[in-house]
Amino acid sequence: MPLNLLQKLEILADAAKYDASCASSGGAKRNARSGGLGSTTGCGICHAYTPDGRCVSLLKILLTNFCIYDCVYCVSRRSSNVARARFTVAEVGRLTLDLYRRNCIEGLFLSSGIARSEDDTMADLVAVARSLREEHGFRGYIHLKTIPGANEALIAEAGRYADRLSMNVEMPDEAVLKRLAPEKDAGAILKGMAVTRTGIDAAKEARKPAPGKIRRARPPRFAPAGQSTQMIVGADGASDITILDKSVSLYASYGLKRVYYSAFSPTGHPSAVLPDHATPLMREHRLYQADWLLRYYGFTLPDLQSALPTGMLDLATDPKLAWALVHRGVFPLDVNRAERALLLRVPGFGTKAVDRIIAARRSTCLRLDDVGRLTGALRRARPFIVTADYQPGSSLDDARLRERLTPPPKQLSLF
């Protein structure tokens, strides 16, 4: 019996839910004032949240979950006994437009199992994006997965229609990838990411107005919201430092917008080589915090490493607080004098709070109450700062400072 659209959606949305990426931000701003349907505002919108707090921004589906690969961590692998389905190009277009018109989504996130061959699969993904853009005038967000090993011309075409392209490196360690995903080729993944980067950089360069030249039509954009990748966390024994080290080199080599960390969750089919329990979402969260410290707070990998003797991030303490507790000699910092780079190291001060402190101290000398109005996390910051009317005294040297600043331990579930 052929499957109807709802049944296919059930199978192919279920198979896509393991991809953590949901961003619909960045890139070009577009609107439908001159025709078509949809807009991108530059900042993403979460249109709904799942019960565990993940954001639902895009219609995230697979084109098909038929797959010739046999990656043990993947629910759609060849040897898995899940129900299989396949959307037509027209069906994906209709689903996207119907949900978009009701303001349920920002756009489409389309991935696919490898059916037939890499090139065929990539060509099908491109066909969906082309149809949405050219036949339906769709101006919302499109995120396409690119397939490692697919022809460069297909990736170039994908970049013309999509806002973002991504290719998953899956594992921080190439040897582990080889073991868990025998058909996947780490070299092809990196090469694919390099092709995408070249496309993005070339389009950016070509769109820059040449000095002294007469203005002419600008060349087309290429994945204006950049490219991203994903690593599965907790399926192998890789430590957090190994994962972050891999991220640092990926950001540097491929100009990535984001590295997503996806906490491993069992696919429901027992496996001899994989853990039988889910990686806690808190680990994923701590990795994002560390990732942010590296990209926006001026931390280096050795900085983080100095506070992680085991190579693993502490699930109970955020990585900045963990660093501050190990480097108490840097503190207390005078919020009225310390430079920006140092203020960014104070636990509880985000980039916004630091900007506000710097703006505020131009017209006033900050007291503790004032700082309390500039950050929502004064309790955490307090032992590490000096204000006009406050000194932390001996609390910074308190051996139990860590316990005082982290939530009390909870009895683990017995089941």
Place this chain on the structure above:
Amino acid sequence: MYAIPVEKDVEEAPFRALLKHCSGAGFRPDQLMFVEADKHSFLPPPPPPFGEGEPPSFTMPRAYAELLHYAICHSSAARFDLLYLLLWRIRQGESMVASNHSDPVVAELANYAKNVRRDIHKMHAFLRFRAEEIDGRMVYTAWFEPQHHILRAVAPFFLDRFTNMDWVIGTPEGTIAWQDKTLTFAPPGPKPHASKDTVLDDLWLTYYRTTFNPRGSA
């Protein structure tokens, strides 16, 4: 002491002009009370020639203008008084005060602005259209109950995105309609009965149910 009536969903330009009139007339903040136009006040309005002619011309600092832009949409009755108080302090010489978020008045207004931005964002995100055929035309209707006076502030988003559709958004405070490429703001209508829409009721719910990974929430 005088009461100055202000429409609760006052637009930015006339309110800025009103503030400039007050400042030009030399009123101290404690001599004035801004009252939402539908509320009664026992205080008299300022005597003529207040508010006549062009208001005095001066530039508001950018940081102040940014606060005002969102804070006037807040539902708190105190927003207009606080905005005037801050402007008066700036005119008294505290030219940088609007960028000092440690100041209690600025912190309060910044908090208003933040709440308004969040409310706008929620309306952009969580409003859902239901497709309905009315007189042979597809009309997309929605009902939403925002916390602040943001009807005008949310309109451009829907206009940019759904230019080629006819849509009506109802709220308890007013209605926005985009039909035949014309935008109209109208007084509130009754909350419509949610019509059946298979895309929302079946497709969207199926997707939402399947995209959640309960095994991941350890």
